[in-house]
Amino acid sequence: MKDIMIIANPSSGKKQAEEYAMRAKYLFEDNQRQADVRITECEEDIEKYVKEACKEKYDTVILLGGDGTVSKSGESLKNEKHRPKIGIIPTGTINNIARGLGISTNIDQAVEDLVNFKELVTDVGMINDRLFLSSISAGSIPETVWEVSKDQKEKLGPLAYFIEGFKSLREEENYSIDMSLDGKKMKFDLTLLVIGLSNSVAGIPNFFNEAAYDDGYLYLFGLKESTLGEKISVMTSLLNDNETLSDENNKGFVIPFKEGSFKSNHNLNVALDGEKGPCFPFDIKILPAFLTFLVPVN
Ligand SMILES: Nc1ncnc2c1ncn2[C@@H]1O[C@H](COP(=O)(O)OP(=O)(O)OP(=O)(O)O)[C@@H](O)[C@H]1O
Numbered sequence: 648m649k650d651i652m653i654i655a656n657p658s659s660g661k662k663q664a665e666e667y668a669m670r671a672k673y674l675f676e677d678n679q680r681q682a683d684v685r686i687t688e689c690e691e692d693i694e695k696y697v698k699e700a701c702k703e704k705y706d707t708v709i710l711l712g713g714d715g716t717v718s719k720s721g722e723s724l725k726n727e728k729h730r731p732k733i734g735i736i737p738t739g740t741i742n743n744i745a746r747g748l749g750i751s752t753n754i755d756q757a758v759e760d761l762v763n764f765k766e767l768v769t770d771v772g773m774i775n776d777r778l779f780l781s782s783i784s785a786g787s788i789p790e791t792v793w794e795v796s797k798d799q800k801e802k803l804g805p806l807a808y809f810i811e812g813f814k815s816l817r818e819e820e821n822y823s824i825d826m827s828l829d830g831k832k833m834k835f836d837l838t839l840l841v842i843g844l845s846n847s848v849a850g851i852p853n854f855f856n857e858a859a860y861d862d863g864y865l866y867l868f869g870l871k872e873s874t875l876g877e878k879i880s881v882m883t884s885l886l887n888d889n890e891t892l893s894d895e896n897n898k899g900f901v902i903p904f905k906e907g908s909f910k911s912n913h914n915l916n917v918a919l920d921g922e923k924g925p926c927f928p929f930d931i932k933i934l935p936a937f938l939t940f941l942v943p944v945n
Pocket residue numbers: 656657658659660661687688689690691692693712713714715716717738739740741742743800921
């Protein structure tokens with residue numbers, strides 16, 4: 648068994664991944680651990696190196712990148728018998744998966760924490776046959792996620808999503824969605840549908856304030872057609888007290904579930920961990936206790 652493989656996506660975020668990969672390697676070596684560094688040259692290299700780590704039975708993989716890098720790595724582990732533990736140094740733009748795991752978005756701190764960690768066994772989500780680690784979303788706001796160019800992201804960081812999302816509110820549309828959640832059939836007209844695994848969604852902490860990566864549930868948030876005032880009221884309840892959103896007759900509501908199927912009258916794409924994902928219809932379920940992450944002790 649080999650010890651640690653460090654996989655760095657040099658195009659993520661502010662392009663600091665390579666530098667921090669070397670810093671992490673030296674820190675591990677100072678702590679009597681052995682680390683091999685792989686720098687990806689293209690998107691396909693993420694899968695290539697993750698699969699190499701499985702084949703060579705590495706104990707741990709450290710990922711330097713954002714949600715795209717971490718999500719693709721998770722997907723690459725889907726059919727592997729040996730799945731290394733995963734540490735994240737969040738060098739991406741939004742880093743929602745790292746946030747949900749309680750990993751510091753201060754990169755220096757995240758590196759330090761890798762030698763003072765505890766293991767967290769987490770659930771993952773499965774949409775059709777694709778794995779996701781953070782969220783699935785559909786509606787006019789998520790549609791803007793993949794409209795944000797790499798250039799905008801580099802210049803504006805998370806603000807780029809906010810600006811695009813705000814523009815899309817003016818062109819808001821309703822989608823008729825038929826769903827079955829743990830066997831219960833429902834139908835709603837929604838402007839926004841979000842399904843998440845942890846408390847953090849799109850970089851917003853406490854989006855699902857009761858959700859945790861190891862609780863065995865997916866959480867659905869639905870927002871119906873509403874005035875700006877109603878939206879603000881729903882978002883305030885969402886970020887403070889999910890209890891008030893447990894009634895599906897409200898403008899906004901939250902439902903925990905384990906498996907579901909979704910159909911829509913629109914040929915709508917979902918955003919998967921912040922990138923363009925599959926179209927409706929889709930099936931979705933939780934895979935409990937599927938991956939092991941290294942998270943800070945505190
Ligand atoms: N050399 C490369 N290695 C790996 N991926 C690359 C490379 N060049 C471009 N990419 C692309 O970079 C994308 C962005 O990576 P990632 O999502 O990790 O960073 P980010 O977009 O800055 O962060 P976040 O998703 O957290 O906002 C990947 O989805 C991949 O398609």
